[in-house]
Amino acid sequence: MRMSRMFGRTLREMPGDAETPSHALLLRGGYIDQLMSGVYSFLPLGQRVKLKVEQVIREEMDRAGAQEVHLPALQPIELWEQTGRKAQMGDVLFQLSDRRERGMALGPTHEEVITRLFKDHAFSYRDLPVTLYQIQTKFRDEARPRGGLVRVREFTMKDAYSFDADDDGLDASYAAMFEAYRRIFARCGVPTLPVEADSGAIGGKGSQEFIFPTETGEDTVVFCNRCTYAANTEKAAFVRPAAIVSAPAAIxxxxxxxxxxxxxxxxxxxxxxxxxxxxxxxxxxxxxxxxxxxxxxxxxxxxxxxxxxxxxxxxxxxxxxxxxxxxxxxxxxxxxxxxxxxxxxxxxxxxxxxxxxxxxxxxxxxxxxxxxxxxxxxxxxxxxxxDIATAQVGHRCAQCEQGTLGSTRGIEMGHVFRLQYVYTTSMDVSVQDAQGTQLKPTMGCYGIGVERIIAAAAEVHRDDAGLAWPASIAPYDVHMVGIGLDRDEAARADADALYDALHEAGLEVIFDDRDERPGVKFNDADLIGVPLRLTVSSRNHAAGIVELKVRDGGEASSVARAEAVAAVVAHRQTLLDSLTTEAAEIAARQFGSDQG
RNA sequence: CGGGGCGUAGCUCAGCCUGGCAGAGCGCUGCGUUUGGGACGCAGAGGCCCGCAGUUCGAAUCUGCGCGCCCCGACCA
CATH class of the missing domain: 3.90.960.10 (YbaK/aminoacyl-tRNA synthetase-associated domain)
Structure with a gap:
């Protein structure tokens, strides 16, 4: 992409409504634009990041054996009445009716639809187990959208749903998704802490949330300083401080x-x-x-x-x-x-x-x-x-009974549930087992907020100058900055040749070919946050070099022009390889121990 | 849904208290000078001052009622 042609521009000043640093940078960098409360457009840069995140998720879902489907956002209201969730979700459910006054809802999630789909297409225990997933727009009329992309009314979510013959099978499907989630967050450069969670209105028994620790988060989680216990305070168990013992006395x-x-x-x-x-x-x-x-x-x-x-x-x-x-x-x-x-x-x-x-x-x-x-x-x-009391910092851990609980605020990035028979019961789903009798499948569901990953990644990977995307989800692999090319035909021709060569090497390139002063270009490059920057100029051309700088690293280094493409390819791979360990390290620093 | 704040140029904001020509910086257009970390000069374009109804000779400014956006709380598969 030649920057002279790219739609959307950077803003020099901080937008007024931005709350968190990441939100401000996404707005300033020309990644997103707010249409109304809790509803955002994605400009070309933002859309590229979003597609990258979705692709990481897609690869890990496929690796875990899940199959992608596409489900309707427009759903008959009867489906929601059948499971009782129309009443349960209340005003959060966006409702509308068609020209024949038929009641409908915009899907806030897809348990009902997927269960219906399964019911229509699976008839035998031989169809089990199966895990289906979708990466789609969902709608929730949130009481209060907030935090930029954190709580919005229209958002993209990956939801996966597993169907198993029994709860051992569910445990295996659940474990596969759990592992996939660890890989997804690591690859996206987002540190997360898996915690025990309340199952909430979705029902079922046993769930875990992946929490991104940040002071601006909506959730509070506690974690033990001695063992692996970590839980949302909605759910967290704890040992109550000992009572002062005395014989019962008269009132x-x-x-x-x-x-x-x-x-x-x-x-x-x-x-x-x-x-x-x-x-x-x-x-x-x-x-x-x-x-x-x-x-x-x-x-x-x-x-x-x-x-x-x-x-x-x-x-x-x-x-x-x-x-x-x-x-x-x-x-x-x-x-x-x-x-x-x-x-x-x-x-x-x-x-x-x-x-x-x-x-x-x-x-x-x-x-x-x-x-x-x-x-x-x-x-x-x-x-x-x-147990109807809230665990607090300093309480004793209920799991090891030795450690003390600490706490942090955080944002829920993903949630894995053992739904069990909640929906297969209310929607009357069964398949035939090997003995020819009816078997009720047990379900799990597994959600990830795509925009939340973007917000969290931006929150972690930034500095005073702007964003510094993880290589896995950056809008481009390399940012070419052209300096003084208008006055040097040979240098310009060589820059164009390099631009083409980088593409041929399979790299995604953004080339700042605008008629701007160098300072503007460097500052925009820092703000946009592509992980690698190549400076091509008249001066460098004369010396037969380009300058390569890692956005999240130190000083620029000179690379022979002939080695430029290979150097970019190698650096990019190094950055990608480091991601899987980076998230774990950040988590370890945050909590003083690896939370398993 | 309670509490608070804010709606004026694409963006960030003055002006409002004390009614009387709609402004600044950035951005945008043109010309010229400039060119390795957010240049400079000159000339321009761009406004239903959120909406409606009042008060007034006269309303961005005062009053009332709406709407929108943000924050805190409630809420949050």
């Missing part, structure tokens, strides 16, 4: 005027936060139901309620905090709520910490008063005692 009321927070309560009474019980009220809409039920959640004062875990403890539910009117309606006193004497229909759910800790201070359900020596089982009983 007594204590006046606590104006003391409505745990911190204030502990200070006022001269006790530790873990000697108190904390109550939080929610309205929960349970799975398959319309109206909400009131929920009284209790955790020990030193812990926080984890709404995801709480929702799971309720068997799947949408939660929102109670409003004041509801608090009053159910006879609760904010700041002084007591688990003793909570009346139906309020459901009381307690964290295990509360059941294990004797003589806690809890509210008296009367403004200005608390109760000392409240004991679970003796004084009150929760309907469910479960």
């Amino acid at each position: 007594e009321e204590v006046e606590t005027p104006g003391v409505t927070s745990i911190t204030a309560l502990a200070t006022f009474l001269g006790i530790e936060a873990k000697q108190t019980a904390k109550a939080v009220f929610y309205m929960a809409t349970l799975k398959g139901q319309r109206s909400g039920v009131p929920v009284f959640a209790v955790v020990r004062g030193d812990l926080e309620v984890n709404e995801i875990k709480l929702a799971n403890a309720l068997g799947g539910a949408e939660l929102r905090p109670m409003v004041d009117a509801e608090v009053a309606e159910y006879g609760l006193v904010a700041g002084y709520a007591s688990p003793i004497g909570v009346l139906a229909p309020v459901r009381v759910i307690a964290d295990t910490s509360v059941a294990e800790s004797p003589n806690l201070v809890a509210g008296a359900n009367r403004a200005g008063w608390h109760l000392r020596n409240v004991n679970h089982d003796r004084d009150w009983q929760a309907e469910v005692v479960a």
Whole structure:
């Protein structure tokens, strides 16, 4: 590509709406353009990067034995009603109707469609196992798009779906995808940490997320400093700090005027936060139901309620905090709520910490008063005692029981799920087994956000001057910068010859042949971030050399003109080879240990 | 959906408080000088000042109602 002909230009100033450095550089470099909130166009440079990322994914999916398909984005709404996910996804699902008023949705994901496709074309256990994948545009009406390409409403996702005869087969398919993901992220130069994750609204049991660690991330993950345990805090298990042991004592009321927070309560009474019980009220809409039920959640004062875990403890539910009117309606006193004497229909759910800790201070359900020596089982009983608290930095690891948990923010780059029979049940899918009886296949699904890989790669591979793409996903392999060629016909002819020779060697080349000053060209080259830069000039031509510079490396070096093509080919290969180890090294630096 | 901020040239922004010619820098077009890390001169093009309704002799500016975009929270297969 001759830059004089390339559509899109670099911006000298930072665009106003850019939040993260990577977002700003993608906008400044002329890679992307925002059309509306959460919707982006890809200019030629951006489209090339996107295609490169997709190609890496495609190669690794194919290597893992998956087969590519193309699925409709436009889908009948009945499919979503059948699995119950129309209600479950709610406003996130983009809905529309055709001229005959038939209801449709723009696919936010494709479990329903792929399961239907499988049902229509697989009839025998001999058709198993099979893994199908697609790299396509998906649509979600997100409540709040954010972070440039991180959370958008129209995006490209690779989704793979596996079908197996039994759960051992599923484990094998899952493992193959897991390994493919490790290779994909490594090849794209994006460090990721695999963590245990909540399965969320998609259903199924057992899932892992690949988290790209960054302070601007939406997720918080914890990881052990001694063993391999790492988990999203939505899911993370932990050992609760030991309770202060004492024999159960008699309940007594204590006046606590104006003391409505745990911190204030502990200070006022001269006790530790873990000697108190904390109550939080929610309205929960349970799975398959319309109206909400009131929920009284209790955790020990030193812990926080984890709404995801709480929702799971309720068997799947949408939660929102109670409003004041509801608090009053159910006879609760904010700041002084007591688990003793909570009346139906309020459901009381307690964290295990509360059941294990004797003589806690809890509210008296009367403004200005608390109760000392409240004991679970003796004084009150929760309907469910479960893990509903959030793991925090400093907590003990539940896996090795030795290490301490640290935490980091991060962005979810990919997610692998064991769906099992969720969709084959709701969509009534079966094939015949060897005995001639019906066999229900077990499923897995495996997603990767393409734009998120681009954003993460840009976030990691950049400096003050601009982007510095990994060779695997750079828009071009080499950036030729022509200097002073307008005044030197021979040098220009030689530059053109080199441009052609690089192409013949199979390289993708961008050639800055514009009538610009050298500084502009060098700065644009740094901003655009192609991994290798070749400077061709009148001066270099006279000396029989070109200058080769690695974008993410040191100084430019002189290479004999005759060796130029070979040098570029060799450097490029070195860069590609280094990628598989680079991500692992960055991850190791970030977490102090290789997370397996 | 709550809270906050912002909509003026392609981009970054002044102007608004205190109503009276629509501006700057960058970018863009032409000519000339320049040419190894974002040059300079001259001459230009480019605007429904987000929209609608008010107030006023007069509105980018004041008021109301919308719409859009960004941030925090809620939400997030």
